Amino acid sequence: MMDTTVTHQPVNIRRLWKRYRGAIFTILSSLAIFLFYYAVSRSTVRNIDNFLQDYQGGTDWGLLLAYIGLSLTVVAQAYTVVKRIGIPEYIRKLGGAGLWLNIRIVMSLVGFFAILIHAGFPFQFRSSNLWSHGFAALATWILLVTTISGVFGRYLYRHLPAFKRAFAIWKPTHLVVTALFFVFALAHVWIETTGGG
Incomplete structure (x- = not known):
């Protein structure tokens, strides 16, 4: 007679997290945006918009945000230069291409949000x-x-x-x-x- 017992292996939570974290992040971000859009009252949106008006284009703070955002996006391109050097010892001295990619991502995202606020996004963006x-x-x-x-x-x-x-x-x-x-x-x-x- 054949043995029909099933052995259950323990679930590896770390492996599941690593595999599905992108999907989880996307779903949670989409849910947060949806809730923000539909749950926040229009008066609160106006208050946020009034707060951000001082940081939009045409104001001193708005221009500062624009210059900071554009500067960060330009400096973030240094990753391309480091990667293209082609001398592995020199790249390792600079921290490796992976470090520069992470720096590029952070600088690009901070610059992205600074420029979006300067542009009036999302409330007064025409x-x-x-x-x-x-x-x-x-x-x-x-x-x-x-x-x-x-x-x-x-x-x-x-x-x-x-x-x-x-x-x-x-x-x-x-x-x-x-x-x-x-x-x-x-x-x-x-x-x-x-x-x-």
Whole structure:
């Protein structure tokens, strides 16, 4: 007679967390945004908007946020330089490419939020005319696409070699979108500082 007993292996919580943390984070973030949008009263939204008005474009604090955000996104590109040096000993002296990638991600996200607040996002962000105010709305939307693309690329990078082909497609696309952001952001800065916007 055959032995039909089933042996149960213990559940490895750490492995499950590592495997599903991205999905859990996405679901919880989406839920938080949904609850914030529908649960927060309109008067509270107006209070938040009034608080953020001092930090939007055209104010001293708003311009400071814009310059800080743009500077952080430019400096974050140092990762590309470190990675392209090609001298492994020198890269290790600088902390390794992984450290610079993490620094790039943090600097890019802080710059992203600084620029979004400068743009008036999400409460007073007017995107009906992408070309007004020196490409401000267009640059902001491209920044949003660039940031989402960067998060997606980080996911692909962490799961190499399984997504090697997808990463090969993503990389030049992300480069083009990032370049477009810098072109329109610099055009916005130039037009606004010369009085054309």
